[in-house]
Amino acid sequence: MRRLMFGVALAMVAVATQAAHAQSAAVDSALVRVENLRTPRLSPDGRRVVFTRVVAGKAHVALVDVSGGAPRTLAEGSGAEWSPKGGDVAYRSADGTRLLVRPVDGDGAERVLTTGTAIGALRWSPDGRQIAFVMAAAEAETFRGPTLQLHVVPSAGGAVQRVIPTGFRIAGRDTGNPYPVSFDWLDAGTLVVAGRDSLVAGDYFTSQIYRVSAGGGELRRLTTQPGFWHSPVVAPDGKSVAYLGFPQTSASYRAQDLRVMQPDGSRDRLLSVGFDRDPIAVRWSDKTTLWFSAQDRATVNTFTISTRSGRVKPASNGAHRMLLGDVNGDRGIGVAIRSTLSRPDEVVRFPLAKPWELLPVTATNAALVDALPAGESEEIEYRANDGTLIHGWVSRPVIYDPAQRVPLVVMLHDGPHGMHDAGFDPRIARLTNAGFAVFRPNVRESTGYGTDHGNRLTTFPDADVGDVIAGVDELIRVGLVDSIKVVLRGCGSGAVIALAALERTTRFAGAILECPWDFLAGRELGVHEGTTFMMPFRADPVEWLVTSPLRDVAQIRTPTLFLVESSPALAPADQRAAFHRELVLRRIPTTWAVMDDDGPWSWVETERRVMGWMRALR
Numbered sequence: 001m002r003r004l005m006f007g008v009a010l011a012m013v014a015v016a017t018q019a020a021h022a023q024s025a026a027v028d029s030a031l032v033r034v035e036n037l038r039t040p041r042l043s044p045d046g047r048r049v050v051f052t053r054v055v056a057g058k059a060h061v062a063l064v065d066v067s068g069g070a071p072r073t074l075a076e077g078s079g080a081e082w083s084p085k086g087g088d089v090a091y092r093s094a095d096g097t098r099l100l101v102r103p104v105d106g107d108g109a110e111r112v113l114t115t116g117t118a119i120g121a122l123r124w125s126p127d128g129r130q131i132a133f134v135m136a137a138a139e140a141e142t143f144r145g146p147t148l149q150l151h152v153v154p155s156a157g158g159a160v161q162r163v164i165p166t167g168f169r170i171a172g173r174d175t176g177n178p179y180p181v182s183f184d185w186l187d188a189g190t191l192v193v194a195g196r197d198s199l200v201a202g203d204y205f206t207s208q209i210y211r212v213s214a215g216g217g218e219l220r221r222l223t224t225q226p227g228f229w230h231s232p233v234v235a236p237d238g239k240s241v242a243y244l245g246f247p248q249t250s251a252s253y254r255a256q257d258l259r260v261m262q263p264d265g266s267r268d269r270l271l272s273v274g275f276d277r278d279p280i281a282v283r284w285s286d287k288t289t290l291w292f293s294a295q296d297r298a299t300v301n302t303f304t305i306s307t308r309s310g311r312v313k314p315a316s317n318g319a320h321r322m323l324l325g326d327v328n329g330d331r332g333i334g335v336a337i338r339s340t341l342s343r344p345d346e347v348v349r350f351p352l353a354k355p356w357e358l359l360p361v362t363a364t365n366a367a368l369v370d371a372l373p374a375g376e377s378e379e380i381e382y383r384a385n386d387g388t389l390i391h392g393w394v395s396r397p398v399i400y401d402p403a404q405r406v407p408l409v410v411m412l413h414d415g416p417h418g419m420h421d422a423g424f425d426p427r428i429a430r431l432t433n434a435g436f437a438v439f440r441p442n443v444r445e446s447t448g449y450g451t452d453h454g455n456r457l458t459t460f461p462d463a464d465v466g467d468v469i470a471g472v473d474e475l476i477r478v479g480l481v482d483s484i485k486v487v488l489r490g491c492g493s494g495a496v497i498a499l500a501a502l503e504r505t506t507r508f509a510g511a512i513l514e515c516p517w518d519f520l521a522g523r524e525l526g527v528h529e530g531t532t533f534m535m536p537f538r539a540d541p542v543e544w545l546v547t548s549p550l551r552d553v554a555q556i557r558t559p560t561l562f563l564v565e566s567s568p569a570l571a572p573a574d575q576r577a578a579f580h581r582e583l584v585l586r587r588i589p590t591t592w593a594v595m596d597d598d599g600p601w602s603w604v605e606t607e608r609r610v611m612g613w614m615r616a617l618r
Contacts (some may be wrong), residue, residue, distance in 0.1 A: 001371040011206075015579070024433070024434065026061075027372060027429065027433045028430070028604045029371070029431060030368045030371035030372050030606075031054070031372070031426045031429060031430065031604065032604055033055065033368055034055070034342065034344045034365055034368060034424075034426060035053050035054065035055040035345065035364045035365055036054040036344075036345055037052065037053055037054075037337050037345040037346065037347060037362070037364065038051065038052040038053075038078065038079075038085065038337065039052050039078075039079060039080070039325060040325035040335040040336065040347045040361075041080065041081060041082055041083050041325060041326045041335075041336060042066065042082075042326045042327070042328045042331075042333070042334075042335055043086045044082060044084060044085065044086040044328075045067065045086055045331070046066065046328040046330065046333055047066055047331075047332030048063060048064065048065055048066060048104075049063070049064050049065075049066050049323070049325075049326075049335055049347060049361060050062070050063050050080045050081075050082060050089050050104070050347075051071075051075070051080070051337075051347055051473055052077075052078040052079060052080065053071065053073075053121075053364075054078075055362060058076070058094065059074050059076065059077060059078040059094050060074075060076055060077070060078075060094075061073070061074045061075050061076075061078065061080045061089065062073065062074065063104055064347070064361060064362055065361075066333065066335070066349055066361060066579075067361075068359075068360055068361050068362070068363075069382070071190055071362060071364065074089065074102065074104065075091065075100070075102060076093065076094045077091040077092055077093050077094050077100065078091065078092060078094065079092050079120075079121065080089055080120065081122055081124060082124070083124050083128050083155070084124055084126060084127065084128040084462075085128060086104075087102050087103055087104065087105070088102065088103050088155075088193050089101070089103065089104055090100060090113075090122055090124065090131050091122075092120075092133075093119075094109070094121045095118060096118050096119050096120075096267060097115055097117065097118075097119065098112050098113075098114070098115050098116075098119070098339060099112070099113045099114045099115075099116075099119050099122065099131070099133055099153065100112055100113065101113060101131075101155060108425050111130065111156075112156055113153045113154075113155070113157060113160075114151075115137045116135045116136070117135065118135060118136035119134070119180070120133065120134040120135065120136075121131055121133065121134055121183075122134075122180040123181070123183065123184060124185075125153065125155075125185050125188050125189075125389075126185055126187060126188050126238075127188040128155060128156060129153055129156075129188070130152050130153065130155060130188075130214060131152070131153055131154075131155050131199070132150060132151070132152050132163070132183060132185065132191055132214070133150075133151055133153070134148045134149065134150055134151070134170055135148065135149060135151055135195075136148060136149075136184070137149045139479070140194060146352050147169055148169070148170040148182075148259070149162060149163075149164060149168075149170065150162075150163040150164050150170060150183055150191070150193055151163060152191075152214045152215075154539065159217060159233055161214070161215060163191065163193075163212055163213075163214060163215075163216050163217060164193065164195070164212060164216075164219065165216075167197060167303060168195055168196070168197055168219070169195050169196055169197075170182050170183070170193065170195040171192065171241070176570065180233075182194040182195065182230055182231060183229065183232065184232050184233055184234045184240060184241075185234060185415060186211065186234055186241075186263050187238055188214075189213060189214050189215070190211060190212070190213060190214060191211070191212055191213075191214055192209060192210065192211055192212075192222070192232040192234065192241055192263075193209070193210050193212060193219075193232070194207050194208070194209050194210075194229060194230040194232055194243070195207055195208070195210070196208060196393075204524045205228055206226065206227065206228055206248065206544075207227075207228050207229055207230050207245070207250075208221055208222075208223045208229055209221070209222045209223045209229050209230075209241070209243055209265075209503045210222060211263070211264075217586055219562075220507050221265075222241070222245075222261065222263075222264070222265035223261075223265065223268070224265070224268070225247055225248075226244055226247065226248040227245055227247060227248045227249075228248075229243055229244070229245035229246045229248040229259075230243065230244055230245050231243055231244045231245075231282065233282050233283065233284060233290075234263075234284075235284050235287045236284055236286060236287055236329070237287045238263065239262065239263065239287065240260050240261070240262060240287065240307065241260065241261050241262070241263055242258065242259070242260045242265075242271075242282055242284070242290055243258075243259055243260075243261070244256045244257065244258055244259070244278075244279060244280075244282065245257060245259070251451075251455045252328075252417070252445075252455060252457040253417045253445065253447070253451065253454035253455045253456070253457070254451050254454075255275070255276045255277055255278055255447075255451045256279060256451060257270055257271075257272055257386055258271045258272040258279045258280045258282065258290070258292070258305065259271060259272075260307055262552060264493050270310075271307060271310050272305065272310075272312055273304055273310060275294075275312045276293060276450040276451055276539075277296055277448070277450070278294055278447060278448075279292040279293070279294050279296040279297065279303070280292060280293050280294065280323075280324075280606070281293050281323060281324040281325070283324060283326060283327045283334075284327075284329075285304075285328070285329035285334075285352055286329040288306055288307045289304060289305075289306055289307070289329070290304065290305050290306075290307070290389070290457060291303070291304050291315065291327050291334060291352075291560070292304075292305075293322060293323050293324040293336070293605070295419050295447055295448035296448055297391060297422065297448060297449065298379065298391060298392060298393055298419065298420060298421055298422060298442055298448060299318070299319055299320060299321070299421055299422045299448075300320070300321040300322055300335075300421050300422075300423065301314060301315065301316045301317060301318065301320075301322050302314075302315040302316040302321060302322055302350075302355060303315055304352075304355070304437075313354035315350075315356065316350070316355055316356055316358065317356050318356075318460040319340065319341070319422040319424025320338055320339065320422050320423065321337075321338065321339050321340075321421050321422060321424075322336050322337075322338050322348075323336055323337045323338075324336050325337060325347075326612075327352065329352070332352045332353060333349055333350065333351060333352060334349065334350050334352055334355065335347060335348065335349050335350075335361065336348055336350070338358065339423040339424040340422060340423070340424065341374065341377045341395065341422055341423070341424065341425075341428065341451075342369070342372075342374030342377070342424070343365070343369060343424060344365040344368070344424045345364075345365065345424065346360060346361070346362050346363065346364065346366075346582065347360075347361040347362040348360055348361055349361050349397070349453065362477060367523050370604060372429050372432060372433075373398045373433065373490070374395075374398065374429065374432065375395050375396040375397050375398045375400060375432035375433075375437075376395070376396045376400070377393055377394065377396070377422075378393070378394055378397040379391065379392070379393060379394075380392055380394045380439075380441075380471065380474065380475075381391065381468070382470055382471055382474045384444075384466050384467045384470045385466050385470060386463070386466070388444055388463075388467065390441055390442065390443060390444070390467045390470065390471060391421055391441075391442055391449070392439065392440050392441035392442045392471065393420055393422065393438075393439075393440045394437065394438070394439050394440075394442075394475065394480070394506055395428050395431075395432050395437065395438040396432065396437050396452055396480070397432050397433075397435045397436060397437060398432050398433050399435065399551050402479075405435050405479065405480065405481055405482040405483075406435065406436065406437045406480065406481065406482060406485075407435070407437070407481075407482055407485035407486070407487070407509075407614075408436065408437045408438070408439055408472070408475065408480075408481045408482070408485065408486045408487070409431055409436050409437070409438050409439070409487050409488075409489055409614075410439045410440075410468060410471075410472065410486065410487070410488050410489065411428075411438060411439070411440045411489050411490075411494070412426070412441075412443070412488065412489065412490035412491070412493075412494030412495070412498055413440070413442075413446070413491070413493075413494050414491045414492030414494055414515065415445060415446070415447075415492065415493050415494075416443075416445035416446075416457065416460060416464075416492075416493035416494075417445055417446070417447050417454055418446065418447060419446050419447045419448040420440035420441070421448075426603075427607065430607055430611075432575075434611060436614075437475075437480060437481060438552075439472065439475060439480060441467060441468060441471045441520050443464045443467040443468065443497070444456035444464060444467060445457055445460060445464070445465055445493075455512070459495070460496075460497075461493075461496050461497045461500040462500065462502070464497045465497060465500050465501045465504055468488070468497065468501060469505070469507075469588060472486055484509060485509055485617075486507070486508050486509055487508065487509050487510045487511065487512065487614055487617070488501060488502075488508055488510070488512070489511070489512040489514070490511070490512070490513060490514065491514040491515045492514075492515050494514075495513040495514060495515065498511045498512075498513060499511070499556075500561070502555075502556045502557075502558045503552035503553070503555040503556055504552075504555070506557045506558060508558055509558070509559070510558060510559040510560065510561065510613075510614065510617050511558060511559075511560050511561070512560075512561045512563060512564065512610060512613075513560065513561065513562050513576070514563045515563075515565070518526055531587055533590060552584050553579065554586070556583060556588055558590060559588070559589035559590065559591075560580075560583060560588070560589070560590045560591070561590070561591045561593060561610065561613050561615065562576055562579075562580055562590070562591065562592050562593065563593055563595050563606065563610070564576065564592065564594050564595065565594075565595055577592075580592050591613060593606070593609055593613075
């Protein structure tokens with residue numbers, strides 16, 4: 001009888017294991033089929049939407065009626081923009097090397113307007129005869145990214161005209177906008193462009209707005225105040241230019257202002273007084289009304305502002321990621337890409353008169369939702385030891401018993417000026433389906449909470465470690481988390497925070513380090529020089545080195561997993577390798593794993609390795 005019962009028990013364990021593997025395989029299969037949607041644009045008549053859909057690593061331009069229905073694929077590529085009359089769309093090829101135009105109806109063939117390297121944003125001229133676009137210059141790429149140049153080409157085909165002189169660098173630092181555009185058309189022959197003369201003032205943290213003829217020539221500066229000004233957007237009547245940025249500052253972060261001026265630079269004034277958030281994806285619905293998205297307390301929502309009153313009003317209102325795509329004032333509608341913690345991207349529309357009423361345009365990911373059961377997620381707010389209020393998200397396992405304490409993964413975002421939001425993340429779906437809780441704190445330096453919260457880089461990473469530990473303690477206190485099964489996972493600055501935590505405590509079960517910064521300095525050399533320390537690194541490295549994780553490597557006793565890109569160009573691995581070797585020599589359990597980037601299943605294979613590594617911990 002005992003043998004029989006033991007055999008039955010083994011069979012039950014085997015069945016449970018097989019079921020778990022089957023569920024994991026089903027989740028992985030669904031995740032690789034999730035479509036990421038981008039840049040929805042309304043046709044001039046407001047009846048159709050063109051957008052980019054990315055599935056299994058391949059980008060396609062798609063077309064759908066604004067009232068909904070099945071999207072129709074137009075071509076391989078991305079970043080499509082409508083011609084002023086709505087008969088054609090211009091877009092870039094899937095590999096970013098060609099600028100193309102094709103009709104949206106009929107059997108007309110696509111036209112290749114130009115070939116190049118890393119073609120970026122594009123805009124039709126108001127008369128539809130020309131297309132302006134940015135493209136990477138031939139100069140060598142630096143840690144700040146490629147040097148972008150502005151060009152114009154006839155929409156019917158012809159010679160490409162370089163608009164701005166050699167040495168002028170479009171935009172500068174990261175603006176927080178996932179799809180930034182640093183130029184716009186004033187009229188059929190004139191553009192406004194944001195950038196700087198890198199040969200004269202090669203400061204990564206400065207940018208101005210200029211006016212220039214589409215045929216090239218002298219740049220006329222419109223903004224007068226020193227600072228970082230970018231993303232000009234021209235009003236429908238051509239009589240106003242909205243733009244973003246902030247005055248010159250030594251701070252590493254400042255919430256960006258929304259300003260407006262006339263096309264000659266006169267009557268420049270601040271609109272977003274007291275908003276203290278970063279507007280992105282700014283669009284005009286009419287000559288006096290602007291719409292945009294902004295991060296706000298771990299969500300992304302839409303907002304509107306009148307140039308007459310200067311008062312910001314919330315538009316959408318929800319726990320989601322709502323990235324504005326376009327608005328059409330004549331039709332009174334807008335479109336956006338929306339996702340939630342449990343639902344991937346979809347295109348939605350909303351009436352401008354009632355922007356909180358969100359209506360579906362696509363359902364490209366609807367069939368996958370049933371295969372991706374979601375654990376319950378909720379906001380968490382707590383105080384660090386110094387009284388700083390920290391906010392973020394906690395996601396519970398899909399199968400959760402309140403009587404049981406569960407293993408926890410703490411995900412630390414890159415930046416450090418970034419934010420965990422309420423949008424879909426496939427890693428959370430995979431972890432919660434595997435029985436883990438996920439904690440995503442927006443530690444100090446995070447965006448979406450205002451300038452004071454974001455401008456705390458001088459205390460990085462020590463104070464951030466305190467933010468993380470206080471949050472984990474809170475989750476242990478409420479009975480959610482198994483205190484001996486907490487793993488840190490950080491990317492970039494998040495990896496630096498994770499390492500700093502390991503040097504201060506042995507309480508964590510392990511740490512997963514992705515895309516870490518330059519460990520030698522604990523900061524990106526060049527990018528943060530002048531914003532955090534009194535002297536540049538090469539002039540006086542002492543102040544930099546005291547913040548580096550390398551200073552206390554001998555204190556680490558915790559198992560560590562390094563996830564390294566397969567392409568050395570993405571992030572040099574020299575210092576990570578040195579750190580790894582030091583841990584190996586000291587016989588600290590550490591693993592070096594190379595992440596493949598070949599095919600849609602590559603990230604799933606990486607996550608499977610991560611999961612296996614975590615399950616092997618104590």
